[in-house]
Amino acid sequence: MMIAAMYFDSCKDNPVSQGSGNSGRVWGIVYDTSGHPLDSVRVYCMYSFNSGYMKVGPRSHVEKVSSVDTFGFALYQNFPNPIGNSTYLRFSIPVPCSVHITLTNRRSNEVKYSYTSSFLDGMYQLFLDNLVDSLQLQNGPYTYRFSAVGSSRQQFSGSKEAFVVSDNGSPNSVTKTDGTYFFDYDNAFVGDTVVNYTSDLYSSYNTILGSNVTLLFERRGYNSFYFNATVYPAVQFRSDIVMTRTTQ
Numbered sequence: 001m002m003i004a005a006m007y008f009d010s011c012k013d014n015p016v017s018q019g020s021g022n023s024g025r026v027w028g029i030v031y032d033t034s035g036h037p038l039d040s041v042r043v044y045c046m047y048s049f050n051s052g053y054m055k056v057g058p059r060s061h062v063e064k065v066s067s068v069d070t071f072g073f074a075l076y077q078n079f080p081n082p083i084g085n086s087t088y089l090r091f092s093i094p095v096p097c098s099v100h101i102t103l104t105n106r107r108s109n110e111v112k113y114s115y116t117s118s119f120l121d122g123m124y125q126l127f128l129d130n131l132v133d134s135l136q137l138q139n140g141p142y143t144y145r146f147s148a149v150g151s152s153r154q155q156f157s158g159s160k161e162a163f164v165v166s167d168n169g170s171p172n173s174v175t176k177t178d179g180t181y182f183f184d185y186d187n188a189f190v191g192d193t194v195v196n197y198t199s200d201l202y203s204s205y206n207t208i209l210g211s212n213v214t215l216l217f218e219r220r221g222y223n224s225f226y227f228n229a230t231v232y233p234a235v236q237f238r239s240d241i242v243m244t245r246t247t248q
Contacts, residue, residue: 028240029175039177100116104144138164140163146159181241190209
């Protein structure tokens with residue numbers, strides 16, 4: 001199978017090659033305009049959508065939204081989602097409860113954030129300020145889990161999927177001393193559904209991740225470079241990148 005590569009000025013593109021199993025990847029070498037390989041270039045998978053960059057205020061605390069006790073036990077989708085840096089988690093409890101919340105990297109199953117506190121009945125939202133930056137989260141899917149235990153031993157638990165799309169956290173790849181970068185098909189999460197919010201945060205819609213991804217290349221002293229690529233299982237696609245220096 002042959003796939004047409006995207007061409008850029010001074011980029012060196014090679015035909016794709018068949019890999020084995022799920023070893024599909026986009027890879028190549030990052031050069032400067034003199035043809036020298038660039039190391040320490042941070043590569044972020046931006047997934048072709050960027051709604052996670054909506055700003056969500058300066059506060060960093062738990063806010064009580066309502067004292068009405070008819071909501072029952074519930075966990076709601078975080079917003080905004082995808083997460084650019086900060087996000088809200090909203091939940092409701094009908095009785096005083098001890099509440100525990102965790103955020104887990106779905107790729108590694110590592111717990112990246114944990115929160116425990118006690119609340120009276122009502123609806124609450126927890127604002128996680130600078131979440132991606134402070135925890136150096138990598139772009140991709142996360143699971144947040146919620147559990148509540150009432151004063152009379154009532155119990156509730158639930159979970160939701162969140163997604164990070166940002167250049168504030170840990171990159172998906174960093175170029176080596178020879179300038180090579182890699183982005184694996186398995187890290188594209190093709191087929192995942194991401195719940196997106198509109199700019200007013202009052203309505204949502206679903207985005208299903210496809211094979212098309214947007215890779216962002218960043219290095220201090222150089223202009224950022226966006227590259228649109230398509231990832232396939234068991235196919236390796238090479239595209240070399242040229243980055244230009246910023247003008248002072």
